[in-house]
Amino acid sequence: xxxWRKHYKKGLIAIGLLLSTSASIYGQDGDPKNGEKLFKAxxxxxxxxxxxxxxxxxxxxxxxxxxxxxxxxxxxxxWIKDNKALRASGDKYANEVFEKYNxxxxxxxxxxxxxxxxxxxxxxxxxxxxxxxxxxxxxTTADAATAAPANNTTSSIxxxxxxxxxxxxxxxxxxxxQLVKMGQSEDLAGLNESRVKSFSExxxxxxxxxxxxxxxxxILATYGVWNWIMWIGVYKGYKPExxxxxxxxxxxxxNKIDCQLCHSSAKYGKVSEIPSMNVCMNCHRTISExxxxxxxxxxDKAFYDGEIKKIYEHTGWDSEKQQYTGKTSPVEWTRxxxxxxxxxFNHSQHVVAGEQAIINSFNKxxxxxxxxxxxxxxxxxxxxxxVVQMANDFTMGWCIECHRTTEIDMNNGYNxxxxxxxxxxLKKQYPQDGGxxxxxxxxxxxxxxxxx
Numbered sequence: 001x002x003x004w005r006k007h008y009k010k011g012l013i014a015i016g017l018l019l020s021t022s023a024s025i026y027g028q029d030g031d032p033k034n035g036e037k038l039f040k041a042x043x044x045x046x047x048x049x050x051x052x053x054x055x056x057x058x059x060x061x062x063x064x065x066x067x068x069x070x071x072x073x074x075x076x077x078x079w080i081k082d083n084k085a086l087r088a089s090g091d092k093y094a095n096e097v098f099e100k101y102n103x104x105x106x107x108x109x110x111x112x113x114x115x116x117x118x119x120x121x122x123x124x125x126x127x128x129x130x131x132x133x134x135x136x137x138x139x140t141t142a143d144a145a146t147a148a149p150a151n152n153t154t155s156s157i158x159x160x161x162x163x164x165x166x167x168x169x170x171x172x173x174x175x176x177x178q179l180v181k182m183g184q185s186e187d188l189a190g191l192n193e194s195r196v197k198s199f200s201e202x203x204x205x206x207x208x209x210x211x212x213x214x215x216x217x218x219i220l221a222t223y224g225v226w227n228w229i230m231w232i233g234v235y236k237g238y239k240p241e242x243x244x245x246x247x248x249x250x251x252x253x254x255n256k257i258d259c260q261l262c263h264s265s266a267k268y269g270k271v272s273e274i275p276s277m278n279v280c281m282n283c284h285r286t287i288s289e290x291x292x293x294x295x296x297x298x299x300d301k302a303f304y305d306g307e308i309k310k311i312y313e314h315t316g317w318d319s320e321k322q323q324y325t326g327k328t329s330p331v332e333w334t335r336x337x338x339x340x341x342x343x344x345f346n347h348s349q350h351v352v353a354g355e356q357a358i359i360n361s362f363n364k365x366x367x368x369x370x371x372x373x374x375x376x377x378x379x380x381x382x383x384x385x386x387v388v389q390m391a392n393d394f395t396m397g398w399c400i401e402c403h404r405t406t407e408i409d410m411n412n413g414y415n416x417x418x419x420x421x422x423x424x425x426l427k428k429q430y431p432q433d434g435g436x437x438x439x440x441x442x443x444x445x446x447x448x449x450x451x452x
Contacts, residue, residue, distance in 0.1 A: 030115070035123030038116055042109060045286050049127060052322060053286050055101060058124045069093055077117050082108045233340065239389030240334040244314075245307045246388075247296065253383035254294050259375045266347045266375070274333055277315045284311055288319050296386050336390055337379075344450050350374065354439075357409040358402075365405070403444035408437045 039047075046054035065071040071093065078086045079094060083106050086094045098104075112120075203210055251257045259266070262279055266272035290304035312319055316327040339345050350358065355374045362377045363370040371377060380391025392398060408415060410423060419426075419442065426437045443449055 030118035030122030032123045032126050032128050035119035035121070036128060038120050039123050043120070046106070049124065054104060054322065055106065059127070061124050062121050063125065073121060076121060077114060080109050080112065080117050082110060084108060234393050234395055235390050236393050237389055238336060239387045240336065242334055243331055244310045247386045248382045248388055249384055249386050250292060250294060254292060259373060267351045268348050270346045270348065272347045277311060277331065280311050281315055281317065284308055285317065336388055342451055344452060353412060353414040356412065357406055361406040400445060403439040406439050408439060408442065410437065
């Protein structure tokens, strides 16, 4: 009996050791949820779970290595922490992987602890179930479902209104017919004789009133024409559809991408160019689908995935083979902001020399709508726009008003050096403002500054 119990205990211990070893081998001793965070932070630039990106798909990598190569998690730890050292040691499989993926250098991760790597491997073995779709999307579906009865009600109201108008017209026709008959009777003969027979008689009788009305109409017409001319080329609120849907709210708002990452010439050039598709591919070479939580009402994940595919079509990128095909086509973007040819505007002058001054001036005038980057002073809160629109008038008067109210930042390195000998002179010249120097004081209202 004692011998049986002793063997029983040994058996339990052996089973326990076997299970714990298996768990370790197959990446089960980590935390998949924490592994998901680490994977997204460190691995998604080159890897996905279910498909090849720059590197191979990693779902089930622990089991795959065990069954195909006879390698355990210890090898994966070495590879992840310092794959260069592992290859240099002469490891056969490490060098095979390097050759297979075009000798692309994998980043080393010496900062990841063993527990972190175990968590990542646990995530690749048993990824957590995806979170439910955002409520916004569900709400949109519900709104669409309830919209149908509302539309039916609206249609009924329109039909009833049209019938009422038709009935009113019939009634008016009947009354007009009765009036015509009355006009042919003897009762109205005397009234017809007393009526004015021509327009000239009416004008002679009421010519003062007529001249006054003509003068008022002429003034209103002149004002209307002048107002129309003054607003030619002003397209505030203009937001055209683009060939590829690009949401600044997702990129600049949700993902906090800096404006100048894409519009790099805004800081160092006259023009803030439209980014080339190669700039888009810097990120979207490895981001082939949309996995963000934010969904614009009326749009779903499939919509955003389709727009990413358009980028691939125009750049000639084969996401399956992870290489360019050479077949490219230009994207015909619709321009939104277009300065007239006779106007000179330099982005770098405003972004570099005027950045802090413009931000301070804007926030002072708009305490309830403050901005954090200079771009928003002219282009509006672009990080909240799904579809970019022209946020301001961009008229000459709008620019002049800004030059008259924006105080120059004389501590700016550019202004401090450029206006070194002008500071004190300007302070004496504008004592009424407490020594404040606005843009108009340094030639901001001179015609030649903006017009060739």
